[in-house]
Amino acid sequence: MTTTTITTIILLLTIGVSQHQLVKSSTIKNCCDVATGDNYFCIDRNISGIYKITDFCQRGKKMLGYCDTLTDGGGWLVVQRRQDxxxxxxxxxxxxxxGFGKLTGEFWYGLRALHCLTGQGGWEMRMDIKLANGTKVFFHYEQFKVASAKDKYKLIVGGFQGTTTDPMAYHNGADFTTEDNDNDNHLTNCALLHGPAAPAGGWWHNSCWTANPNNFYNHSIGIHLNNKWYQIIFTEIKIRPLQCGYSYY
Structure with missing residues (x-):
């Protein structure tokens, strides 16, 4: 990943982020530096927010990222959020x-960044979701990897734990699909399944999905759990290295 690419991602994700919205003492190697749990001496402990990350992909690159320091021990880099x-x-x-959006609101961190990060070592992923009926669910995966652009950012996900049935098993091994790049297994483009009024958005579509946090907001078929479809009103997708919380202190 080039410096130009990193800079472009920063510009796309940080429009509207002023200096006062950064967490105090915000320069860190990665979100593991603000994990809770066993990291007694970590800086800005328990403060989730936007940090300057200096060890992006372990290549000395710098960019901003939203770190979740509280959920399940902290150390999470948030890579997607939908809320309104x-x-x-x-x-x-x-x-x-x-990548697009704002780290202070709704955003997508970018497939290139996801590949760059998860292409090194083992990574885990967590999805926190709130359904339209008010129910909160989470899905945790011990394996999460995004392949390169050459491989159409293929998704590898496994090792499920969560509060309901596994909604991502159906997407394991799927290539990423957008409205202008159809790589799914459906007869039509899953990203445009509902037409121009309510498009389904880019995702690791199979034919087409059992979970689609990037779907048209609050769509009636956002996620399929326990043999029933639900609407999604909030999602956060976050990732962290498997050794997070143990390799720095």
Whole structure:
């Protein structure tokens, strides 16, 4: 990943982020530096927010990221958030590659960044979701990896634990699909399944999904759990290294 690419991601994700919105003493190697649990001496402990990350992909690159320091021990880099429908997730391929939105609100961190990070060592992933009926569920995966652009950012996900049935098993091994780059197994483009009025958005579509946090906001078929479809009103997808909380102190 080039310096130009990193800079572009920063610009796409941080429009509207002023200095006072950064966490105090915010320069860290990665979100593991602000994990809780066994890390007694970590800086800015228990403060979730935007940090300057200096060890991006272990290449000395710098960029901003939103760290969740509280959930399940902390140390999570948030890579997707939906909360009010203000951000349009019906984006083309290059936008999903580079990332879009605002770290202070709704955003997608970018496929290139996801590949760059998860291509090194083992990573875990967690999805925190709130359904339209008020129910909160989570899905934790001990394995999470995004392949390169050459491999259409194929998803590898496994090792499930959670509060309901596994909604991502159906997507394991799927390539990423957007409205202008159809790589799914459906006869039509899953990213455009509901038409121009309510497009389904870019995702690791199979034919098409059992979970789609990037779907048109609050759509009636956002996620399939226990043989029933539900609407999603909030999601956060977050990742961290498997050794997070143990390798720095």
């Amino acid at each position: 429908g203000t951000e349009d997730f019906n984006r083309v391929w290059w936008e999903y590659e580079m």
